[in-house]
Amino acid sequence: MFNLKGRNVVVSGASSGLGAQMAKGFAKQGADVVILARRLEKLEALAKEIKSMNVECIALKCDVTDSAQVTQAALEIEKKCGKVDILVNCAGSAENAGVIDMTDEQWDFTIKTDLTSVFFVTRAFANIMKKNNYGRIINIASMYGLVGNTAIDTVAYHSSKGGVVNFTRAVAAELAKYKITCNAICPGYFETELTRDVLRTESFKKYIEQTVPLKRHGNEGELNAAAIFLASDEASYVTGAILPVDGGYTAV
Numbered sequence: 001m002f003n004l005k006g007r008n009v010v011v012s013g014a015s016s017g018l019g020a021q022m023a024k025g026f027a028k029q030g031a032d033v034v035i036l037a038r039r040l041e042k043l044e045a046l047a048k049e050i051k052s053m054n055v056e057c058i059a060l061k062c063d064v065t066d067s068a069q070v071t072q073a074a075l076e077i078e079k080k081c082g083k084v085d086i087l088v089n090c091a092g093s094a095e096n097a098g099v100i101d102m103t104d105e106q107w108d109f110t111i112k113t114d115l116t117s118v119f120f121v122t123r124a125f126a127n128i129m130k131k132n133n134y135g136r137i138i139n140i141a142s143m144y145g146l147v148g149n150t151a152i153d154t155v156a157y158h159s160s161k162g163g164v165v166n167f168t169r170a171v172a173a174e175l176a177k178y179k180i181t182c183n184a185i186c187p188g189y190f191e192t193e194l195t196r197d198v199l200r201t202e203s204f205k206k207y208i209e210q211t212v213p214l215k216r217h218g219n220e221g222e223l224n225a226a227a228i229f230l231a232s233d234e235a236s237y238v239t240g241a242i243l244p245v246d247g248g249y250t251a252v
């Protein structure tokens with residue numbers, strides 16, 4: 001089960017963190033991988049590592065908030081690879097502030113990076129997938145898309161990830177006719193470039209112990225099983241699902 005040999009996977013936001021980890025996870029299952037982000041040198045280093053796993057890997061610079069760049073990347077990938085089977089929307093970033101203090105610029109930046117980009121990338125690649133009547137779209141939302149929180153004021157991030165959750169359901173319903181599934185993973189706290197500084201503070205360590213039933217943050221690779229499952233042929237009847245991988249945070 002869960003063999004991805006012969007499948008082409010596109011992962012956005014793969015130059016670091018969860019995207020890079022998932023790209024390696026897919027390669028381990030035999031998939032050929034296309035990795036997208038803005039920092040090409042990081043992508044190229046990862047592509048070298050992935051190619052040593054005896055699969056193909058293409059690194060492509062793409063700012064997912066720029067609709068024209070996304071369209072161009074999709075055209076290029078279709079030309080080079082012929083088809084796209086699996087898309088993982090992982091690119092993301094955030095300007096943290098609460099509703100009282102947030103500026104228009106912080107709001108726009110976060111919504112564009114975390115929600116509008118998911119629309120741009122999904123539109124571009126769903127148009128390729130539908131030609132083959134096959135597809136797996138996996139959106140990396142967040143447990144913050146399901147609940148509020150008392151640790152960090154980050155209202156635009158909650159809003160964009162909540163948007164990704166319901167975007168997932170709408171796309172699942174719409175694209176079912178092309179046998180394309182669309183599901184979301186809602187990670188809890190994972191240590192990456194995005195979260196490292198906050199997660200290492202004593203106060204946050206204490207917060208995690210008190211609020212996460214498993215009493216720790218997620219570690220490298222712990223998101224991969226969920227992504228590989230949703231990407232697999234075997235998950236053919238799973239669509240519109242929202243899967244928390246959060247150590248139990250949203251269960252209590």
Ligand SMILES: NC(=O)c1ccc[n+]([C@@H]2O[C@H](COP(=O)([O-])OP(=O)(O)OC[C@H]3O[C@@H](n4cnc5c(N)ncnc54)[C@H](OP(=O)(O)O)[C@@H]3O)[C@@H](O)[C@H]2O)c1
Pocket residue numbers: 012013014015016017018019036037038039040042062063064065090091092093113140141142143186187188189190191192193194195
């Ligand atoms: N870590 C957590 O605890 C956690 C929890 C829940 C959800 N998430 C979500 O998981 C995803 C990955 O986060 P991470 O923790 O792995 O953070 P990360 O290490 O900072 O990775 C973010 C990735 O997104 C890419 N990216 C950001 N803006 C982009 C843009 N405009 N165009 C293209 N790529 C862009 C970055 O690449 P470049 O800078 O090279 O473009 C990088 O590869 C995000 O959507 C995040 O919201 C993370």
